[in-house]
Amino acid sequence: VSVKAGELVKLVLAQESRGSDKLIPLPNPTALKALRRGHVILMDDGRAAFKVESASESEAILRALTDALITSRKTIVIQGSGLDLPAITDREVNAIKFAVENGFDYIGLSYVRGEEDISMLRGILLSLGAEQTSIIAKIETPVAVRRLKEIVAAADVVLVARGDLGMHFPLEEVPELQRKIIRLCVECGKPVIVATQLLGSMIESPVPTRSEVVDVVSALMDGVDVLMLTGETAIGRYPVEAVKWLSKIIERYEPTIKPPKREVKPENHxxxxxxxxxxxxxxxxxxxxxxxxxxxxxxxxxxxxxxxxxxxxxxxxxxxxxxxxxxxxxxxxxxxxxxxxxxxxxxxxxxxxxxxxxxxxxxxxxxxxxxxxxxxxxxxxxxxxxx
Missing domain, CATH: 3.40.1380.20 (Pyruvate kinase, C-terminal domain)
Structure with a gap:
């Protein structure tokens, strides 16, 4: 769906309509019901912004604040508001069963609010005989940041979802949040992943920018285990080149970097x-x-x-x-x-x-x-x- 700043678009339930000109389908009815006049909605890692002009349980009228091209499977965030949505719905349970049946090694859990969400997923995995399947907790909301210690303690792996964090927090705070999460993971001995816009320019360009190379090396210096490409390989024009460039940067710098050391403590296992x-x-x-x-x-x-x-x-x-x-x-x-x-x-x-x-x-x-x-x-x- 292509929109210009000032144009009106309609947000409707996905079950009732497919995407078309000025019509955006939303699969989650709870999110639609939470919208109120005056809310500002961000999509696509903040690239698209809309203001809610009117809202009902079945649809919402939005005014575009920016020019935007909205494609499928983009995260929607209500700026300054958190939705109390369950981390695991029936849809997620079916996805978990599929992952177990197909031997997945890791399962990512989005919108984690606390230890209880991870315990719920671990319980489902145990009931399916998949106790060896590890859980990746995505840190992407203010509540996850507030309860970071308990989430890191409960998860097997932690993912810093920079794109979503950047829609919930001022952009200038994202580097500090990234380092805070990585530092805690290193202290607790938990593997940590950094994702989103590592080489974002390579969605359209065959080479990264200088600042992107510096960003990758900075993450390596902080002690991350995994650097994860998203849009670069999912929708980018140069997915293979993006992987090659990321590998090239890592291979060049990882052998010489000394990441922060984890300190052993008397209370450690x-x-x-x-x-x-x-x-x-x-x-x-x-x-x-x-x-x-x-x-x-x-x-x-x-x-x-x-x-x-x-x-x-x-x-x-x-x-x-x-x-x-x-x-x-x-x-x-x-x-x-x-x-x-x-x-x-x-x-x-x-x-x-x-x-x-x-x-x-x-x-x-x-x-x-x-x-x-x-x-x-x-x-x-x-x-x-x-x-």
Whole structure:
């Protein structure tokens, strides 16, 4: 739907109409009912703004405040107002079932208001036998920012949704919010994703701007695990080039960047304190860390302390290896052994035969048994066969 500033458009229920000239369908009746005369509505990460002239339960008349081209699946925000919408509706439950049936590794939860929303999703996953499926909590609203600590504690991964945050908060506050969220995730040892407009100009251009390159590097320096392209690959003219450019920037700067360190605290779980000790030992020896894991948790704990050395994680579980690919600083390796002892032995054999690790390198082999306070450490030095 194309509109010019000053023109009127009608917002209607999606079930009753399809998008057409000056007609915008909205799939959520609760959101439509919440509209009041005078409300300002933002769409498409704030690129389009409308003022509500009149509203009823079935439709609303909007006056465009900007020229805009509205396409499908765009977020709608009522400026200065929060909608009390459930995080999980029947529609989401069906989507969760589809994700589980198709072996998804992560499920993103939008409009998270607090720990209770994450607990609800985790309960659904448990009921479907998908306890290994991890939850990504999207931080995109004022209530999520206010309850950030409990959300970070409850989620497996956190996503900084900059586009939505920029519609709820003044734009000049978004960098501060991004750093606040990343900093808390680093402190708590939770992987963090930054999304939206990383290389936004590449929707129309084959190369990024200088400021976009700086933005990407700044996020790396803050300690993010994942940089996520959205519109660049979803609707952009140069999706492949966008991925190549983002990879190029990361590969250029990640090896030399020292992200903020997570500090170990007395109240931390014994697994965290063990992981911190392994990282400290490895860095003092300039060693490679090689960890056998079935669930991936020990490798995640080690990576959360942002080691400057290599971390190789081996597992017989393909799902575990896929999930670990999301975490910064972890290289993955497939082994067949199912037991911890045999797994560590197989990992050692693969390490010794690897051409990717230089001779005379020190390697710390380790594992932590899930649910048990048992942690094993073995230090080896790679030698030539005749040695």
């Amino acid at each position: 014994i697994g965290d304190r063990f992981a911190a000790g392994i990282v400290s030992l490895a860095e003092s020896l300039n060693a490679v860390i090689a960890v056998y894991t079935r669930s991936g948790r020990t490798a995640e704990r080690i990576a959360s302390f942002k080691p400057t050395c290599r971390v190789i994680s081996a597992s017989p579980n393909e799902k575990t290896l896929r999930k670990l690919a999301l975490i910064r600083g972890i290289e993955t390796l497939r082994v067949s052994a199912q037991s911890y002892e045999e797994g560590l032995d197989e990992l050692e054999v693969k390490i010794r035969s690897s051409r990717d690790i230089p001779e005379n390198s020190t390697v710390i082999l380790t594992y932590g048994m899930r649910g048990e306070p048992v942690h094993i450490v073995k230090i080896i030095q790679l030698r030539k066969a005749e040695d």
